Each structure stands twice: as C-alpha cells, then as structure tokens.
Amino acid sequence: MLIVTTVDELRRQTGVLMRERGGPVGLVPTMGALHEGHMSLVHRAGEECGVLVVSIFVNPTQFNEQSDLDNYPRTLEADAALCEANGVDIVFAPSPAEVYPQGFATGVHVSGLTDKWEGEFRPGHFDGVATVVAKLFGMVMPDRAYFGEKDFQQLAVVRRMTADLNLPVAVIGCPTVRESEGLAMSSRNSRLGTDDRTSALQISCALQAALVEGMTGNTDPSSLLSLSRDIMERDGILEIEYLAIVDPLTLEPREGELQDRDRIITAVRCGGVRLIDNMELRTQRALQETIPAGQATGTGK
Structure with missing residues (x-):
C-alpha cells in the first residue's frame, strides 16, 4: 500500500495500478479516525473496483467552529495501518495547501438540500462538503465513490452535485454500520x-x-x-x-x-x-x- 500526499504522485501511482490491473477506480473519502463503518465502505469498494483509494483529509471548510477543527482526531498512522490490513491500494493524505492552494477562490453550493436539517444547525457545512468532494473527484478521478448512509443528507447533497455538474462518478450509498447494541458507528x-x-x-x-x-x-x-x-x-x-x-x-x-x-x-x-x-x-x-x-x-x- 502507498501513502501519497500530492495530486501529481496520486495520479502517477493510480496510472501505474490501472495499467497493471485495469479499473474501475474506487474512492472512499474520509476525514480519518477510521472505524469499522469506514471499513464496510472499503470492503464494498474492494469487491467492485480494480484500484482502491482512501482519502484522509480533515477538511477545514466544513467546520463551523475552529475549536472543532483543532480538536478533530488526527490518527494517520493508525488509519493507514487499518487501510493496509483491509486491502487499500493508495491512501491519499493531502495537506490543506494541496487541496486549497493560495488564491483558491471557488466553492460549490447545492441549493435546496443544504438549507434544512444539518444545514440549519451547521450553516455553511455543506458548502464545504460539496466543495471538497468536487475537489477530490477532480484529483482522484474515480469511477465510483462510496459514502455511508449514516450521513444521509450529505449523501443526497453529493448525489445532487454530481448529477448537476455531470461528473462521471457513480455515487454509491452503503448501509449504516451499527455497534452491537444498535448505536450508529461514529x-x-x-x-x-x-x-x-x-x-x-x-x-x-x-x-x-x-x-x-x-x-x-x-x-x-x-x-x-x-x-x-x-x-x-x-x-x-x-x-x-x-x-x-x-x-x-x-x-x-x-x-x-x-x-x-x-x-x-x-x-x-x-x-x-x-x-x-x-x-x-x-x-x-x-x-x-x-x-x-x-x-x-x-x-x-
């Protein structure tokens, strides 16, 4: 398994694997702190894709409070080990500067779906989500991307954005994974x-x-x-x-x-x-x- 931090290296390594195995390329976007819920997405993607990429990026634009961003767990070493044990080919762990370089001035807003429920309590959150997912789709260039149904509104927003922008990515929703007593994994x-x-x-x-x-x-x-x-x-x-x-x-x-x-x-x-x-x-x-x-x-x- 490879850990890459730049778009250029990601595309080079993905190209090598594509030539060796063929596609499709699957992406599981995450913010790290991985658990069995994430691994269920990895397993589904691994069954359906020739090349499997997991992105680990704590996206600053989707946090409403700076303290929440600062306190979000960053466990790249443990996350990478879990990915390797579960058959991931590439972990893409870019820096904020790689995703949002100096002068970055473009955002994505999905009207209607984002102004209620989570959008009401976390204003601007889905603009950050839509923007970073669009960026990841452009950087990784996956054929398929896997999202958990636990974040159901997020899944709906990503599907709408992908359809509206004619992005050539199949967005796959996967069932919520629960702990033994029923609590949704998080x-x-x-x-x-x-x-x-x-x-x-x-x-x-x-x-x-x-x-x-x-x-x-x-x-x-x-x-x-x-x-x-x-x-x-x-x-x-x-x-x-x-x-x-x-x-x-x-x-x-x-x-x-x-x-x-x-x-x-x-x-x-x-x-x-x-x-x-x-x-x-x-x-x-x-x-x-x-x-x-x-x-x-x-x-x-």
Missing part, C-alpha cells in the same frame, strides 16, 4: 461516557420503533414521530435538534401518508456530543406487494 462515540452511551442507545431504538410501526400499517408521519420522540425523551438526557420523516430525494418533510422508503432522520445532543442517525422506513402495503401470491394469505404451498 468517531464521536468514543467521547460518550458510560451513562451517556446508554442514553444514546435510545436513538436507534426510537427510529426502529417507527420502522416497525410503519411496517405494521401505521402511515401517519406525525404518529410515528411522536412515538420516536417519546422514546428519545424518556429519561430527559437526549436533546433533540431535529426529528423528521422526509422524502429520500428532496429531504422535504413528508406530508400526508408515509411513502415506502421515506427516511426518518434525527440529530441529538447527548452529554455534549452531537450524534446523527437515520433509518429507511417501509410500508406494510409495499412489503405485502413483494410477497409471492398466496403466501400473504397463507395459501401458498
């Missing part, structure tokens, strides 16, 4: 104390409750949200920033009946740690339509 989980971690488990429980309720026939979004909110507020520890059921493409709040594959999304603060999560919801009607004729009524043989 580098922030390490900052949770024992009691806070117990409270944080209510997040996935609340979303799962809405999922089950929808699958059993409840199509009222307000009822499902009330159920989830009651679970999250049970012990008074979690502070909900937002909780909504949204259209998975537009991220607009669902009005009227729940639609199959809507998303329930949330952000909460738990003991000073901000956590996000989401789940895809299914409807009873859609699930019944996927059951072979006869089995739904018990007459199948």
Whole structure:
C-alpha cells in the first residue's frame, strides 16, 4: 500500500495500478479516525473496483467552529495501518495547501438540500462538503465513490452535485454500520461516557420503533414521530435538534401518508456530543406487494 500526499504522485501511482490491473477506480473519502463503518465502505469498494483509494483529509471548510477543527482526531498512522490490513491500494493524505492552494477562490453550493436539517444547525457545512468532494473527484478521478448512509443528507447533497455538474462518478450509498447494541458507528462515540452511551442507545431504538410501526400499517408521519420522540425523551438526557420523516430525494418533510422508503432522520445532543442517525422506513402495503401470491394469505404451498 502507498501513502501519497500530492495530486501529481496520486495520479502517477493510480496510472501505474490501472495499467497493471485495469479499473474501475474506487474512492472512499474520509476525514480519518477510521472505524469499522469506514471499513464496510472499503470492503464494498474492494469487491467492485480494480484500484482502491482512501482519502484522509480533515477538511477545514466544513467546520463551523475552529475549536472543532483543532480538536478533530488526527490518527494517520493508525488509519493507514487499518487501510493496509483491509486491502487499500493508495491512501491519499493531502495537506490543506494541496487541496486549497493560495488564491483558491471557488466553492460549490447545492441549493435546496443544504438549507434544512444539518444545514440549519451547521450553516455553511455543506458548502464545504460539496466543495471538497468536487475537489477530490477532480484529483482522484474515480469511477465510483462510496459514502455511508449514516450521513444521509450529505449523501443526497453529493448525489445532487454530481448529477448537476455531470461528473462521471457513480455515487454509491452503503448501509449504516451499527455497534452491537444498535448505536450508529461514529468517531464521536468514543467521547460518550458510560451513562451517556446508554442514553444514546435510545436513538436507534426510537427510529426502529417507527420502522416497525410503519411496517405494521401505521402511515401517519406525525404518529410515528411522536412515538420516536417519546422514546428519545424518556429519561430527559437526549436533546433533540431535529426529528423528521422526509422524502429520500428532496429531504422535504413528508406530508400526508408515509411513502415506502421515506427516511426518518434525527440529530441529538447527548452529554455534549452531537450524534446523527437515520433509518429507511417501509410500508406494510409495499412489503405485502413483494410477497409471492398466496403466501400473504397463507395459501401458498
């Protein structure tokens, strides 16, 4: 495995591997502090791509607070070892000056998708995300790029940007990886104390409750949200920033009946740690339509 820090070297080494193996080139963009959630993206990319690049770059333009940027964990040595153990070909770890050289004056803004939910609580965040992802696509020139569904709004923004700019990259969303008790994997989980971690488990429980309720026939979004909110507020520890059921493409709040594959999304603060999560919801009607004729009524043989 190679660790490269410049675009020129990245392209040279990628070209060598392409000539040896062929493509496609897969990219897993990260900010480091890697965990098994990231590795699930690596494994998916490794199965589908001839050359696998993981970028590790703590992007300064997507942080709202300087202190958050300063305190973000930087563990390149450990991250590189994890990448090597999981079959990564190239770790691309550029400096801020390599990504944003002197005189850099261009940004990417995705209208509509970025002014709500995470965008409301983290103004400017998605401009930084869209800009750095566009930069990474231009530097790495991947055929496929892999993103976790845990950051569902980010995934929607990247997909919209890629389509709008006609970028020749397939954006692949991968399922959220969870710890054994259900908590969505995140580098922030390490900052949770024992009691806070117990409270944080209510997040996935609340979303799962809405999922089950929808699958059993409840199509009222307000009822499902009330159920989830009651679970999250049970012990008074979690502070909900937002909780909504949204259209998975537009991220607009669902009005009227729940639609199959809507998303329930949330952000909460738990003991000073901000956590996000989401789940895809299914409807009873859609699930019944996927059951072979006869089995739904018990007459199948």
